[in-house]
Amino acid sequence: MAFSAFASAPAAAEPAVRRRSWIALVLLLPGILYLLLFFITPLISLVFTSFQQPVINGDIGQYSAGFQWSNYTDSVVQYLPLILRAFGYALLATLLALVISYPLAYFIGVKVRGFPLVQSLLLTLVIAPFFISFLLRTLAWKQIMSDEGPIVVGLKALSIFPSDGHITGTPFAVIFGLTYNFIPFMTLPLYATLERLDVRYIEAGNDLYASPFTTFRKITVPLSLPGIVSGTLLTFIPAAGDYINASGDFLGSAQTSMVGNAIESNFLVTQNYPVAAALSIVLMAVILIIVGFYVRRAGTEDLI
Amino acid sequence: MAAGTFAEKGADLELVGITKTFPGFTAIRSLDLFIPAGSFFALLGPSGCGKTTTLRLVAGLEEPTAGRIVIGGKDVTSTKPFQRPVNTVFQSYALFPHMSVLENVAFGLRRRGIASPLEKAHEALRLVELDHLAARRPAQLSGGQQQRVALARAVVNRPALLLLDEPLGALDLKLRRQMQLELKDIQTEVGLTFLHVTHDQEEAMTMADTIAVMNRGEIEQMGAPEELYELPRTAFVANFLGQSNLFTGEVVSSTPNALTVAIAGQQLVIPSARAPRRSGTVTVGVRPEKLLLLTAPPAAPSSGVNVLGPGRVIDVSFSGVSTQYTIAVPGIGDVIVFAQNMVFGPVVHVGAEVWVSWNVEHGFGLEDSPAEAAAGVADAASAAGADGDVATSALTTVKA
Structure with missing residues (x-):
């Protein structure tokens, strides 16, 4: 009797499960359609663009369908330093953001737990920069760190800084900007x-x-690993593709260009769409590989 | 304690003038306590009486406002928890969720650099009969299994002093009994000092050599379980540890042997040796199971026996082993009698006219003044209500 009860249970549950999955499908449909239209389609188009070849005797920016694999090899060879720099800067900015954010988050989340008002106030302060445009904030930092700005003038007056020293346009300024912008x-x-x-x-x-x-290392860090993983991903991925901070118009210079700047200039300035598309796909692939490894190792707690 | 070695034996614990105040209230008031090495000591009291705070102070998880904590002759008041030769079995177990059962148990050994921690962890798990689950995560275990892992994790370190914070609270009755015996076995086997905090009087009496009953941040009475039970000093102890029938009246005569108290026209005698207060208004009591239920008035008032009655049975509640009768005695109030189930079921029914009697030597007198006694009864009643582990409370309101 007991066995037959077990046997009949799944059969009875089946219609309910089927109905639920049907409802789930309907609810998922808008999301699936959205992704198809605005993610999959552009992605396919991007792949096609990355293999296009220039039209002979055509206008600048005129390309035709083809299979030009050299778009990839050429652009990787040409922009390898920028790709490496992008990942190096992003990694440094992520680590800095983690070092700065962890004590902050610990203080807000653990130390002032008994004071909800203080907690919400501090959280509001963390989010406060979002109320001002990303571009404006970065421009403001450019002003602050500019050659005529208070920091450079002050450091020069104290003779800590050489008289021809700059902050803007240096890797320091770019990494600083990335860290600052992604801390929330x-x-x-x-x-x-x-x-x-x-x-x-x-x-x-x-x-x-x-x-x-030891308690922090063996207990607190492993137990907060989900937050560390999502925080570092949310910082690293956009930072690796960022082109605002490193741009000469903001905190960077030609010497600090990241792969994002190369994609931007190829797309918008030289109208070399296939190279820009190829670089985008390379960037995406490298990020996917790094993140894949990272998440797998984090899952097994090898990181600690 | 030196790193890499176990405590040779249990250490004694001494609390000197410990006071702990939190913003708004005082949890512990000038507490003095000495627990000899190798003993099983229970701190018993209702929720909020300060017993868990005392434990946390000993563990170093709280700092005392005033006073000293001495473990094995060493003042540890200003040391951090990880420096104290003390381990705690937490009420919530607090097993590390990201580690296997084995790693949880080996954690303390690894921190102190003790040789072959995994072997010793396996050994401790065998002691609690859970070695076959060593590879599991705590979340995959039942409550009782988690409790035993928590015990193994603390015991494996052979601390000089083991602190138990209501560790059996989440277990069902049968498992709790079993664990009580196992705990007691482990304690005798390894010879450690156990400090056990609980609100379960039965658990405290079964396991402890010495019990300190706490109420409102102070120790009400301390002693061996039998001593506390047979000769409670305060109304709180009389009603928190088991139940008592308490009567308040005026002392009419006092001899070196016997004290006679008049209660609503009836006279009760208690041995003077069992009565700390011997004049004026006093509260005397007797345990419900010491009472004998009589269906007819006793033939002749014999010496050595107290008789109350006649009264009317107003409630009969049958619990298998015994039957609890509540008898309303005019002018005195309700008297509770536990009668062993010697025949089939209750012997009298609601409405019957009965008398109760007991041997003079079973009575006891309280140290409490009548006002203190009333407060103690109320405290014990609210504790029983809050903890729900004492089904009824013998509230004998005296209209003297």
Whole structure:
């Protein structure tokens, strides 16, 4: 009898499951359509563009369908330093943002847990920069760090800085800008996990002879790993493709160009669409590979 | 304690003038306590009486406002929790969710650099009969299994002092009984000092050598379980640890042997040795299971026996092993009698006229003044209500 009860249970549940999946499909449809129209279609178009060849005797920016694999090899060879620089800058900015955000998120999420008002006030301060346009904020930093700005003038007056020194246009300024602009994306997911961190685990760690530092390393960090992973991804991915901070119009110079700047100039200035498309796809592929490895290792907690 | 070695044996714990105030209230008031090495000591009290705070102070998770904590002759008041030779079995278990059961148990050993931590962890898991689940995550275990892992994780370190914060609270009755016995076995086997915090009086009495009953941040009475039960000093202890029938009246005569108290026209005698207050208005009591239910008035008032009655049975509640009768005695109030189930079911029914009697030597007197006694009864009643582990409370309101 018991066996037959088990056997009949799934059969009885089946129509309900089928109906639910049908409803789920209807609910998913707008999202699927949206992705098809605005993600898959442009992606396919981008792939086609990346293989196009110039029209002989045609206008600038006139290309025809083809299979020019050299678009990839040429652009990678030509822009390799920019690609490497993009990932190097993004990595540094991500690490800096993590180092700055973790204590901040820990303070808001754990230390002032008993004071919801202080908590919301501090969170508002973290998000506050979003109320001003990204471009304006970056321009403001350009002003502050410019050669006539207070920082450079002050440092020169104190003879800490050489008289021909600059801050804008240096890798420092670009990494600073990236870090600054992406800190909220790091802080918020970290806060979300740390806010739910059960301090009793920390007490248990202390009770079991772990010093505060060891407790942090062995208990707090592993338990906040989901926040660390999502925060670093939300920072690293957009930072690697960013072209505002590194642009000469903002905090960078020709010496700090990242792959995003190369894509931008090929697309908008030289109208070399196939190269821009090829670079975009290379950027996307490299990010996917890095993120794939990272998430897999984070899942097994090898990172700690 | 030196790194890399186990405590040789349990250490004694001494609390000297410990006071702990939180913003708005005082959790512990000038507490002095000495727990000898190798003993199983229980702190018993209702929620909010300060017992868990005491435990956290010993563990180092809270800092005392005043006073000293001495473990094994060493003042540890200003040391951090990880520096104290103390381990805690937390009420919530607090097993690290990101580690396997084995790694949880080995955690403390690894921190102290003790050789072959995994072997010792396996050994501790065998002690709690969970070695076959060593590779699992805590979330994959049942509540009872998690509790045993938490116990293994603390015991494996052989701390000089093991702190237990209501660790059996989440278990069902049968498993709780089993764990109580296992805990007691482990304690005798490894010879550690156990400090056990609980609100379950039965658990405290089964396991502990010494019980301290706490109420409102102070220790009401301390002693062996039998001593506390048979000779409670305050109304709170009398009603928190089991139930009591309490009567308040005036002392009419006092001899070196016996104290006679007049209660609503009836006279009760208690041994003077069991009565700390011997003049004026006093509260005396007797445990419900010491009472004998009589269906006819006793033939002749014999010495050595107290008789109350006649009264009317107003409630009969049958619980298998025994039957609880509530008897309303005019002028005195409700008296509770536990009668063992010697025949089939209750012997009298609601409405019957009965008398109760008990041996003089079973009575006891309280140290409390009548006002203190009333407050103690109220505290014990609210504690029973809040914790829900004492089904009824013997509230004998005396209209003297």
